[in-house]
Amino acid sequence: MTKTELTDLYRGYIACLNRQDWPNLGQFVAGDAIHNGRRLGLSGYIAMLERDFSEIPDLYFNVLMLVCDPPYVACRLGFECTPTGRFLGLDVNGRRLSFGENVIYEFRGGKISEVWSVLDKVAIEVQLAGGR
Amino acid sequence: MTKTELTDLYRGYIACLNRQDWPNLGQFVAGDAIHNGRRLGLSGYIAMLERDFSEIPDLYFNVLMLVCDPPYVACRLGFECTPTGRFLGLDVNGRRLSFGENVIYEFRGGKISEVWSVLDKVAIEVQLAGGR
Numbered sequence: 001m002t003k004t005e006l007t008d009l010y011r012g013y014i015a016c017l018n019r020q021d022w023p024n025l026g027q028f029v030a031g032d033a034i035h036n037g038r039r040l041g042l043s044g045y046i047a048m049l050e051r052d053f054s055e056i057p058d059l060y061f062n063v064l065m066l067v068c069d070p071p072y073v074a075c076r077l078g079f080e081c082t083p084t085g086r087f088l089g090l091d092v093n094g095r096r097l098s099f100g101e102n103v104i105y106e107f108r109g110g111k112i113s114e115v116w117s118v119l120d121k122v123a124i125e126v127q128l129a130g131g132r
Numbered sequence: 133m134t135k136t137e138l139t140d141l142y143r144g145y146i147a148c149l150n151r152q153d154w155p156n157l158g159q160f161v162a163g164d165a166i167h168n169g170r171r172l173g174l175s176g177y178i179a180m181l182e183r184d185f186s187e188i189p190d191l192y193f194n195v196l197m198l199v200c201d202p203p204y205v206a207c208r209l210g211f212e213c214t215p216t217g218r219f220l221g222l223d224v225n226g227r228r229l230s231f232g233e234n235v236i237y238e239f240r241g242g243k244i245s246e247v248w249s250v251l252d253k254v255a256i257e258v259q260l261a262g263g264r
Contacts, residue, residue, distance in 0.1 A: 065204070065236055065248070067199050067200075067204045067205070067206040067236060068199075068201050069135070069199045069200050069201050072197070072199045073199070074206030074234075074236060076236055076248050088254060089254075089257070100248065100250065101250070102206075102234035102235065102236060102248060102249075102250040103234065104199060104206060104208055116197070116208050116232065116234065117234075118232065118233070118234040118250040118251070118252045119250070119254070120250045121253045121254055122220060122221075122251070122253055125221070
């Protein structure tokens with residue numbers, strides 16, 4: 001897959017997430033996908049996302065930076081959202097947060113086979129403590 | 133700069149960190165470098181690293197994954213190390229930790245001009261709580 005094709009595919013994946021279009025997620029995520037070392041498979045991957053949207057009703061994935069080197073995509077995602085209760089073990093309780101996620105994806109056969117994701121929990125803690 | 137050249141340059145930067153070779157860090161880091169939104173400059177960047185090595189005497193940067201798309205490099209770094217006291221606001225106190233960092237670099241004029249780094253604090257918390 002060329003860099004342009006993979007970039008387009010990745011943006012299609014993000015659009016699918018933002019539509020919460022779970023019936024079509026299998027176009028982008030492999031049936032045996034691994035997320036942060038856990039073999040979730042497609043159904044587990046969807047369950048994870050459904051939980052995310054349940055905890056954060058206004059969740060929206062913004063692609064801030066995209067680094068494409070087939071078969072890998074690295075991305076900085078930005079979030080401006082409002083978790084309703086606890087999030088990452090923190091009592092957010094409806095405060096509006098702004099934070100990033102740095103995530104690397106490996107694609108195989110045109111689908112995401114493995115994901116290494118790190119959310120910027122430290123940035124959230126600073127905001128909850130009253131900092132910027 | 134080609135992908136191969138940028139990859140080699142980045143690996144040279146990591147080797148420089150692991151040698152704690154601060155007099156030569158200016159070969160890799162711009163004089164006005166920004167790290168997670170803060171304009172540290174070269175001197176502030178070195179001060180940050182000196183503090184890291186002071187808090188974590190056995191700090192060593194392992195490149196686990198490298199995604200190169202000039203002028204950007206994205207990397208998953210792995211750490212197996214022993215912070216002596218507090219680290220990221222957590223009482224580590226000499227426990228051995230294993231965690232990752234997902235980091236994206238922008239290069240300008242052959243040097244790192246901006247860095248977006250996220251350490252996997254959640255993985256550290258799991259280990260301190262007695263999990264894997």
